[in-house]
Amino acid sequence: MNGTADVTLVRARGLRKDYGSGEGLVRAVDDIDLDVQTGQTVAVMGPSGCGKSTLLHLLGGLDRPSGGEVELAGRRIDTLPERGLARLRREAVGFVFQAFHLMDELTAVENVELPALLAGRSPKAARRRAAELLEQVGLADRATFLPSALSGGQRQRVAIARALVSEPLVVLADEPTGNLDSAATMEVLRLFDRLHQAGQTLIIVTHDARIAATAGRLISMRDGAFVDETRLTGGSTGRLSALAGLDG
């Protein structure tokens, strides 16, 4: 859009995921096509049970589709063998979950560096990168804290730093503000905004309208399918002050 060529980073065609069989068959993801360009922030919104988390799992190689294709940076991932898939999850995709999924017995910095260590980075390099990321998410002074000593918003920021440690092509976030209060949600939104400015590709599944409104590209999902796509271009009518009840 802004002068750079649009490069499709995540591509899905005819994507499908079924659970159960016969009478009990549930089509959690039903024939979805999706193209996400490098640097885009995409929000997928929909009621719980609409299949949006399943979609995210398929895109990130956490789960295999029942049909259709997924490509990441031009490579089919749905046909990768288990080891290749595990490697892809470690190196090319960053995950952020609603419940943070931090290791309780590891400090913030140990949590962040863990994926880098698993990917074979030297302990020194992993620690340096983890420290940088904690700095970026504004938690340099909490590096040696255990998750239990951190607030919800701080834990999620640690989880986001961890998702970034392997410099993933795409960050996939599943209800990242679902467990957070309003102020902590702002912290996370601010961070996503900075990541977006820095060119990070983000796909966020959410029913938080605040995330959707900042995403720029918003997809609505119902019963496993995309029903609407909105690009929030242009400003709102009226002035901010009117929204606050100040005009007139």
Added chain:
Amino acid sequence: MQQEVVLAMLAKEPSHGYQLRARLRQALGPLGDGMNDGQIYVTLTRLEKAGLVASQPAAGLPERPDRKMYELTPAGQQRVADWLSDVSWPRSDLAEFHLKLIAAASAGLADPLAIVDAQRRELLRRLRDVQRAALAEPDRSAAGLLLEGIVLRLQADLRWLEACERNWTRKDQS
């Protein structure tokens, strides 16, 4: 500018007009950008006529040649006290939107779902604009708190639109 707001800003201490203006700007942040400075003086003049405010000639600073220092009269103080204890809340326009949907559907003028959709886009744009302003505020600023309030209200409206959508989708199918 609402008279009570100007009165309440004056409750702290006798002040020049420009001091009231500064207090309002501090409280409102980016939302005060469109504030017309002249309005405060117009309001002060009205309040003075109504006997709620009294003014004294005062020597302003050289760069701030305010001629007057304003203070609350006892009647003005009473008005501020009444205003603080008043629990009325701005009227919402949900009923109007609700009737818009009913009228559109019953007269076949427009698809209510399309109206809901257009409204949702508009609210999301507003939410984005407010959110941007909120992100630009330093932590714990007075204006940030106001912006948070607007965000929460817009979220509530968006949730209601979801309910509207469900309702009119069902009616469509029956």
